[in-house]
Every structure is written in C-alpha cells, then in structure tokens.
C-alpha cells in the first residue's frame with residue numbers, strides 16, 4: 451500500500467547542511483506519486499538552489515511571503531489550504547523555535563500558523579544545538595501541540611561532532627510521513643510493553659545489569675501509539691524520554707518489573723516483552739557495601755520469575771510477543787532457538803535478534819529481526835530500530851487480529 455499516493459505534501463526546507471537531502475526527498479515523494487510543493491527559507495536557499503528543487507518537483511519553489519511575482523496574493527493561506535501535510539525537512543533549531551512561539555516572519559513559519567494539516571518535522575542540527583535547553587523546551591511544546599517529530603538520529607555530524615541531531619535518512623522520513631496517512635491499525639487496543647534492562651542488587655551500591663538501552667522497546671511503544679494503541683510502557687533504568695502519549699512506569703529489578711506487569715497485564719490485549727530482564731539475581735544482597743579483601747568472592751544467584759511465560763500462562767492471556775536476544779546469527783541457529791522459545795514459553799510470537807554483532811542489537815540504533823509465530827516467519831533486514839518498529843507493528847496487529855482477540859474478553863473477566 452502506498453499511503454503517500456496523490457497526497458499533497460508541502461515540503462519546507464530550512465537552512466542547514468542537510469538541506470541537500472531535500473532534493474532526494476522531493477524525488478522519492480514524487481516516485482510515491484505524491485504532489486509536492488516546496489517552500490524554502492532564505493537561509494535554505496544559501497545551502498541548495500531553488501532551481502534544483504523546482505526541477506525535481508516540477509513546480510515553482512516558493513521563497514518569499516511578499517513576492518510581487520507570486521501568482522497568489524496570499525501564498526501563505528493558499529499553500530496552507532492546499533496541503534494534506536506539511537513536512538519540514540531539514541527543520542532548523544530556529545524554525546522549531548519560531549513554530550513553538552507562533553512567530554510568522556517568513557512564508558514557511560506563517561503558513562505553518564495558518565495550516566490545519568498535520569505538521570511533521572525532521573530536525574537536523576549540531577548536537578549541542580539539539581540538546582540546548584531552549585531547543586528541548588521548544589520540542590516539548592511542539593510535541594504537546596501534536597507536531598510529529600521524525601528523529602533526529604544519532605551519529606557523525608557535518609560539524610565533525612558525534613551525537614543526536616542528524617537528520618534521518620530519506621526512507622525513514624518517508625515512512626514517518628506515510629504513518630500520518632495510514633489507518634490506525636491498533637485503534638483503541640490496549641498494549642503493555644516492557645523495555646530496557648533490569649538491575650539486580652549485589653549490595654546498596656552495586657548491581658548486576660545488562661547492555662540493553664531500551665531503544666527497541668521505546669521505538670515499539672511509540673510506533674504502537676502512532677498506530678492508535680493505548681500504550682503502557684514498563685521500563686527498566688534507561689536515559690530515554692517517555693514517548694509522547696505513552697504512559698510510563700519506571701522499575702529497577704526483575705522482581706519490580708514482574709510486580710508491575712502482574713498488576714497491569716489484566717488490562718491489556720497485547721503484551722510485548724522487549725525488556726532484557728535478568729535471568730538470575732543475588733540470593734542474598736548485602737545490606738552494606740562489600741569491602742575489598744583480596745579474597746575470592748562468590749555470589750550465589752537464584753533464578754528470577756519468568757515474566758513472559760507467566761503472562762502467557764494466564765487463563766485469558768493477552769496476545770503475547772517475546773523478544774530473544776541471542777548471540778547466534780540468522781544462519782547460525784537463531785531460527786531454531788527462536789522456534790524452541792516460542793513453544794517452551796507458550797507465547798504467540800517471538801522476535802529474535804542477533805546481539806554481539808558490531809553496530810546492531812544492544813546499545814545500537816540498528817537491528818535485524820527474525821519474527822516467528824506458529825504458522826510463519828518474516829525476516830526484517832538490518833535497519834534503524836525506529837523503522838523496524840514501524841515494520842513490526844503491522845505484523846503484530848495482523849497476527850493479533852488473526853487470533854481473534856480484537857473483541858477479546860474485557861478486563862473484568864481477566865481476574
């Protein structure tokens with residue numbers, strides 16, 4: 451399905467090095483049969499020539515609010531009424547600040563004030579500019595008002611620094627934009643997602659942990675929310691902000707996570723366990739800091755509760771999706787391991803990923819997923835986790851419906 455076909459997209463381009471990506475964006479939008487009109491800020495036209503975007507869009511490019519040569523006396527109103535969505539890519543820090551505060555001193559910011567269509571932004575800037583308190587406050591204001599953010603991603607930047615602030619690549623921007631027009635696959639469905647690592651105390655200052663960053667679970671929670679679900683996220687300790695519109699409960703240990711899941715799972719129709727929950731914990735954590743003695747120290751470990759299997763074994767279990775992080779690759783037995791886990795835990799779907807590979811899995815932005823259920827499997831090739839999440843949700847939604855649980859028993863019958 452091509453959600454962008456025949457959609458009228460107003461592409462706003464602002465002044466940053468990533469403006470070169472807007473040329474590719476226009477080409478790809480037209481390949482998806484979207485109609486595109488481009489509005490550039492003055493700064494943007496110093497980074498990429500309007501002629502390039504004019505040639506690629508097949509339309510005149512709009513730069514000025516007061517333009518005697520414009521066919522329209524009020525281009526800001528006409529363009530705002532014309533479009534089905536405003537996509538600003540790249541979106542500068544300056545543009546985000548103007549949008550957040552309702553400034554209207556050029557064509558792009560003025561038409562955004564006049565637009566009733568959804569506004570989608572793909573920020574691009576130096577990491578310090580992105581992390582600056584004023585930019586973060588502007589982001590929060592815009593999110594609150596329903597502006598959709600695509601990225602930014604993390605990585606090497608034009609200024610030579612590394613960190614958050616890179617504009618997403620064109621395919622990801624297109625997918626994020628298409629999501630605006632896609633039907634809400636999980637409209638009204640109640641979902642519980644677990645994410646992140648757990649910490650098992652050794653003493654009051656030390657713990658056993660793992661390398662999970664929580665990025666996959668947070669991306670899934672966000673994608674499910676975007677697709678209409680009501681999402682509760684139970685998260686181990688991570689440094690990620692709660693996705694917009696998602697209720698979040700923070701926990702620390704496997705026991706805390708098990709308790710939080712047990713008390714809330716009764717309300718959910720889909721349970722997605724992405725958290726890397728410790729399999730073992732210290733049997734008797736020390737009540738005081740353990741001192742160095744030079745002697746061998748043995749920690750006695752005991753198994754933690756198996757949250758996934760416990761949920762799957764409930765009398766009116768939700769549609770249950772487990773994640774398996776394995777060190778075996780796709781060709782090295784990952785499918786077998788995933789299949790065995792699917793059966794052993796009695797769950798509906800398992801999503802296996804290969805960790806320990808440079809650049810994917812734990813602590814990384816990318817992943818490769820093998821999705822297996824009782825009657826089939828799909829490989830989602832290596833891609834950013836945000837993109838994989840958007841690919842995974844329709845598969846979960848389809849299997850959930852196939853299992854006939856869309857109209858499943860309500861919360862009261864799940865005691």
Ligand SMILES: Cc1cc2nc3c(=O)[nH]c(=O)nc-3n(C[C@H](O)[C@H](O)[C@H](O)COP(=O)(O)O)c2cc1C
Nearest residue numbers: 464465466467491493494542543544545574575576
């Ligand atoms: C070489 C250069 C690169 C820049 N790159 C960015 C950028 O990536 N992101 C950003 O927010 N601002 C960047 N700026 C600053 C903006 O161009 C500047 O804030 C400008 O006022 C933005 O105007 P606009 O939002 O109207 O396009 C850059 C400036 C220069 C000189």
